[in-house]
Amino acid sequence: MGSANDLVLTGVSKRFGSFVAVDDLDLTVPAGSFFALLGPSGCGKTTTLRMIAGLETPTGGRITLGADDITALKPYRRPVNTVFQSYALFPHMTIAENVAFGLRRSGTRDVKDQVAAMLEMVELGDYGRRKPAQLSGGQQQRVALARALINRPRVLLLDEPLGALDLKLRRQMQIELKQIQTEVETTFVHVTHDQEEAMTMADTVAVMNAGVIEQMGRPEDLYEHPSTTFVANFLGQSNLIRGELGGAEQADVVVDVHGTRLLAPGAQVPDGGREVWVGIRPEKVTLAAAGAGALRGANVLESGVVTDASFTGVSTQYLVRMPWGQELMVFEQNTGQHKGFVVGDTVDLHWVPDHTFLLDAGQDSAAGVERETVP
Amino acid sequence: MSRAGTAPDRRSDRPVRQGGGLGGGLGIQRWGHWLANHLVLGIGLLVLLYMFVPILIVVAMSFNQPASRNSYSFNEFTLRNWANPCEPLGMCDSVLLSVQIGLLATLVATALGTLMAFALVRHRFRGRSVANVFTFLPMASPEIVMGSSLLALFVAGGFAGALGFVTILIAHIMFCLSFVVVTVKARLAGLDPRLEQAAMDLYANEWQTFWRVTFPLVFPGILAAALLSFSLSFDDFIITNLNAGQEVTFPMYVWGAAQRGIPPQINVIGTVMFLTALLLVLLGELNTRRRERA
Amino acid sequence: MSDTEERRGGLVGYVLLLPAGAWLTLFFVVPLVTLVSTSFYDPAGSLELGYRVTGQVTNYASVLSDYSEQFLRSLGYAATATLVCVLLGYPLAYAIAFKAGRWRNLMLVAVIAPFFTSFLIRTLSWQLILADQGWVVDTLQFLHLLGEDGRLLATPVAVVTGITYNFLPFMVLPLYASLEKIDPRLIEAGSDLYASPFTTFRTVTLPLSLPGLVAGTLLTFIPAAGDYINAQLLGNTRTQMIGNVIQKLFDGGSYPEAAALSVTLMAVIVVLVLAYVRRAGTEDLV
Numbered sequence: 001m002g003s004a005n006d007l008v009l010t011g012v013s014k015r016f017g018s019f020v021a022v023d024d025l026d027l028t029v030p031a032g033s034f035f036a037l038l039g040p041s042g043c044g045k046t047t048t049l050r051m052i053a054g055l056e057t058p059t060g061g062r063i064t065l066g067a068d069d070i071t072a073l074k075p076y077r078r079p080v081n082t083v084f085q086s087y088a089l090f091p092h093m094t095i096a097e098n099v100a101f102g103l104r105r106s107g108t109r110d111v112k113d114q115v116a117a118m119l120e121m122v123e124l125g126d127y128g129r130r131k132p133a134q135l136s137g138g139q140q141q142r143v144a145l146a147r148a149l150i151n152r153p154r155v156l157l158l159d160e161p162l163g164a165l166d167l168k169l170r171r172q173m174q175i176e177l178k179q180i181q182t183e184v185e186t187t188f189v190h191v192t193h194d195q196e197e198a199m200t201m202a203d204t205v206a207v208m209n210a211g212v213i214e215q216m217g218r219p220e221d222l223y224e225h226p227s228t229t230f231v232a233n234f235l236g237q238s239n240l241i242r243g244e245l246g247g248a249e250q251a252d253v254v255v256d257v258h259g260t261r262l263l264a265p266g267a268q269v270p271d272g273g274r275e276v277w278v279g280i281r282p283e284k285v286t287l288a289a290a291g292a293g294a295l296r297g298a299n300v301l302e303s304g305v306v307t308d309a310s311f312t313g314v315s316t317q318y319l320v321r322m323p324w325g326q327e328l329m330v331f332e333q334n335t336g337q338h339k340g341f342v343v344g345d346t347v348d349l350h351w352v353p354d355h356t357f358l359l360d361a362g363q364d365s366a367a368g369v370e371r372e373t374v375p
Numbered sequence: 376m377s378r379a380g381t382a383p384d385r386r387s388d389r390p391v392r393q394g395g396g397l398g399g400g401l402g403i404q405r406w407g408h409w410l411a412n413h414l415v416l417g418i419g420l421l422v423l424l425y426m427f428v429p430i431l432i433v434v435a436m437s438f439n440q441p442a443s444r445n446s447y448s449f450n451e452f453t454l455r456n457w458a459n460p461c462e463p464l465g466m467c468d469s470v471l472l473s474v475q476i477g478l479l480a481t482l483v484a485t486a487l488g489t490l491m492a493f494a495l496v497r498h499r500f501r502g503r504s505v506a507n508v509f510t511f512l513p514m515a516s517p518e519i520v521m522g523s524s525l526l527a528l529f530v531a532g533g534f535a536g537a538l539g540f541v542t543i544l545i546a547h548i549m550f551c552l553s554f555v556v557v558t559v560k561a562r563l564a565g566l567d568p569r570l571e572q573a574a575m576d577l578y579a580n581e582w583q584t585f586w587r588v589t590f591p592l593v594f595p596g597i598l599a600a601a602l603l604s605f606s607l608s609f610d611d612f613i614i615t616n617l618n619a620g621q622e623v624t625f626p627m628y629v630w631g632a633a634q635r636g637i638p639p640q641i642n643v644i645g646t647v648m649f650l651t652a653l654l655l656v657l658l659g660e661l662n663t664r665r666r667e668r669a
Numbered sequence: 670m671s672d673t674e675e676r677r678g679g680l681v682g683y684v685l686l687l688p689a690g691a692w693l694t695l696f697f698v699v700p701l702v703t704l705v706s707t708s709f710y711d712p713a714g715s716l717e718l719g720y721r722v723t724g725q726v727t728n729y730a731s732v733l734s735d736y737s738e739q740f741l742r743s744l745g746y747a748a749t750a751t752l753v754c755v756l757l758g759y760p761l762a763y764a765i766a767f768k769a770g771r772w773r774n775l776m777l778v779a780v781i782a783p784f785f786t787s788f789l790i791r792t793l794s795w796q797l798i799l800a801d802q803g804w805v806v807d808t809l810q811f812l813h814l815l816g817e818d819g820r821l822l823a824t825p826v827a828v829v830t831g832i833t834y835n836f837l838p839f840m841v842l843p844l845y846a847s848l849e850k851i852d853p854r855l856i857e858a859g860s861d862l863y864a865s866p867f868t869t870f871r872t873v874t875l876p877l878s879l880p881g882l883v884a885g886t887l888l889t890f891i892p893a894a895g896d897y898i899n900a901q902l903l904g905n906t907r908t909q910m911i912g913n914v915i916q917k918l919f920d921g922g923s924y925p926e927a928a929a930l931s932v933t934l935m936a937v938i939v940v941l942v943l944a945y946v947r948r949a950g951t952e953d954l955v
Contacts, residue, residue, distance in 0.1 A: 510693070
């Protein structure tokens with residue numbers, strides 16, 4: 001396959017009146033990949049998807065699929081199909097008629113056999129003669145998928161396809177979708193606001209905010225090395241502490257954080273001034289009783305006071321007030337090897353310097369913070 | 376473990392204990408509640424009965440052999456009225472005229488009104504909200520005003536002598552239009568635009584999308600509008616009476632008969648109308664249920 | 670949508686709008702204008718000889734002095750009938766929305782079923798029910814609610830009963846539509862917070878059903894005020910409504926007076942409706 005089927009957006013913009021929904025977007029979706037467009041509602045991800053589908057005309061820029069420029073093509077002339085949010089199944093047609101719709105329009109032969117095979121694949125073989133209203137949410141979701149996939153599109157677009165399902169079903173469908181994608185080897189472009197869903201399913205995640213892409217890459221890379229405060233906060237949770245860059249020390253750089261000397265990998269020092277955000281994920285930090293010795297070379301922040309401890313089963317989530325007033329999050333696995341701390345305990349925070357990341361201090365440290373707890 | 380297990384049980388049986396324990400006071404309150412609950416339903420059913428009494432009388436009188444021309448009480452059972460429905464002079468002609476006008480008015484009003492509903496829901500243009508209010512006005516005007524103003528127009532235009540089939544038709548289409556627009560508009564507004572987008576996404580061009588998705592989904596609304604138009608047209612008296620010239624529609628025939636003495640066959644026609652409409656509605660309901668189950 | 674698309678959409682919109690819009694303009698708006706101008710004609714003219722526009726309000730002055738009684742009666746009957754419609758229609762709509770369960774559709778059909786037969790035939794049926802020798806009169810006389818020679822037919826009671834009956838579905842359907850939208854859990858929450866069913870009704874159900882109540886009131890009052898069939902078939906000469914007068918004047922060829930009466934009726938209704946809607950606080954009705 002190679003790059004002959006890559007979906008490429010070049011300088012694509014979309015304005016609604018004076019509102020800029022998508023701003024000069026450049027994006028390459030490699031053929032055959034499972035690509036997730038992740039962002040909060042209103043970030044422009046759905047508009048981007050609709051422009052790829054042809055349901056929205058870009059105000060500027062070009063969209064190409066392999067060698068074909070599809071920017072101005074009508075939706076029904078593009079080799080692209082969509083799984084709509086809340087599915088948009090035709091209520092007046094049976095499941096089989098729904099699935100056959102695209103094939104009949106393109107005048108394909110042996111529609112019946114293909115429909116039967118496709119319904120088998122999504123495990124709805126016996127449901128062909130039913131109406132959409134008689135199916136559960138999860139089943140409707142699979143019909144929507146079958147209806148799009150049967151046309152063998154070069155790109156399949158999924159607009160929040162699991163949003164209407166409950167948590168348990170969503171997990172199950174995430175796995176199924178991923179399996180189906182591996183099976184059919186079609187490019188999937190998946191739009192979602194659920195960071196966990198994006199990371200579970202996609203090979204490549206693009207985090208979108210306010211009409212532009214903040215960062216793009218493999219889920220692990222985005223999580224471990226966020227390049228903006230938005231990504232650091234939107235993908236999981238982060239502690240961001242104000243610090244000042246010092247000199248280099250072998251491969252690391254020295255950062256001064258409220259009088260404490262910390263180390264961070266030197267590979268990702270942001271451009272700009274000496275002021276930086278020092279980031280550390282809550283689950284990377286271990287708590288120790290104040291004054292207890294740390295491993296050699298660990299970053300240590302001393303003399304925090306536990307202000308909150310909530311037991312969640314798998315882990316205990318602590319809030320620790322630092323001497324400079326900031327509250328930091330620490331998630332400790334409940335391995336049972338050491339006893340937990342209680343509110344009022346004085347503790348030290350330890351972590352491995354490699355887990356530290358540095359961000360431009362000019363960015364808002366609260367960008368992308370979601371007001372919900374990570375499950 | 377055991378504490379966690381029993382807690383919800385205890386909570387769930389608490390109201391039962393209270394109900395038993397407090398006995399009297401709560402019992403009366405409950406009984407009052409039951410009464411209040413069923414009182415509304417009872418009143419509702421009584422009101423429905425009130426609405427049906429006149430129709431039952433129409434059905435009964437269709438089997439009546441009146442004692443004299445001006446006697447309205449039930450005299451003697453007969454099937455004669457049903458056997459000779461067209462006996463009263465001119466009655467069946469008037470029914471035929473009403474059916475003709477009803478069908479034509481329905482056809483035109485449904486077509487024009489549906490187009491207008493599409494314009495109002497699907498297109499953005501200057502003056503759309505004015506047009507929206509405008510369609511409501513005829514529904515909010517007394518019939519006597521609409522009828523008299525149309526007559527004023529026909530008279531002023533020099534058509535006073537030409538009143539008849541065409542003027543009745545014009546009037547009927549006019550007052551049916553608003554109802555069609557409102558009915559179809561409601562159906563269209565409830566249509567998820569993503570359905571049409573999905574069709575386009577699945578290789579249906581604009582024309583195919585309209586005929587395979589939009590139209591079938593809006594059709595129940597159009598059908599309802601057509602049925603409503605026909606019944607409005609068939610039943611109209613006040614506007615028709617002013618603009619009919621020498622023509623006599625069925626309601627006008629009934630009006631005339633009411634002054635002279637009512638032939639019992641009028642009740643036959645009334646019963647047939649009622650049963651036909653009821654049958655249509657029941658068939659429609661059955662059809663929906665069958666489709667939902669299939 | 671880009672600018673060009675919007676313009677194209679607008680053009681198509683106008684094209685779709687044109688036939689019905691033209692029809693309504695030509696046969697609803699233009700006639701109203703003609704009606705107003707007819708009302709200013711000199712009543713001395715005739716169809717054959719033609720009319721002279723006086724530009725004076727003499728027609729209005731004369732019809733108002735001649736027919737003010739019928740005018741007030743029409744408004745009174747219509748208001749009474751509307752009130753009775755609310756009293757009968759609200760419980761029915763409430764029962765259908767919350768108590769009917771799976772019989773809901775059947776009850777709805779029953780509400781519109783009276784429409785299935787002719788308006789006039791239904792009204793004639795009331796002639797029979799309220800007739801002097803009918804069982805209603807007999808029962809009322811037996812209960813001494815009506816004197817020995819008392820009657821119902823040809824009285825205001827009969828006219829109001831007929832109007833109420835004929836327009837009741839117009840009250841029930843909008844009421845039902847707005848009641849049906851109320852989440853039953855709101856009412857449960859209400860009875861949880863206020864305890865008394867009446868208070869719950871007053872503070873939760875009634876305010877939420879107000880749009881339906883307003884729409885129902887208008888849909889009942891407006892046609893009732895212009896109706897003359899009930900007054901003609903169930904009343905007598907002393908129960909004549911304004912519709913009877915307008916109809917008679919048109920029949921007699923007195924177009925200018927009839928037009929003046931029609932315009933006055935329309936104006937009075939518009940003023941009343943506006944005042945009512947403003948008081949009810951639901952100006953975004955349409």
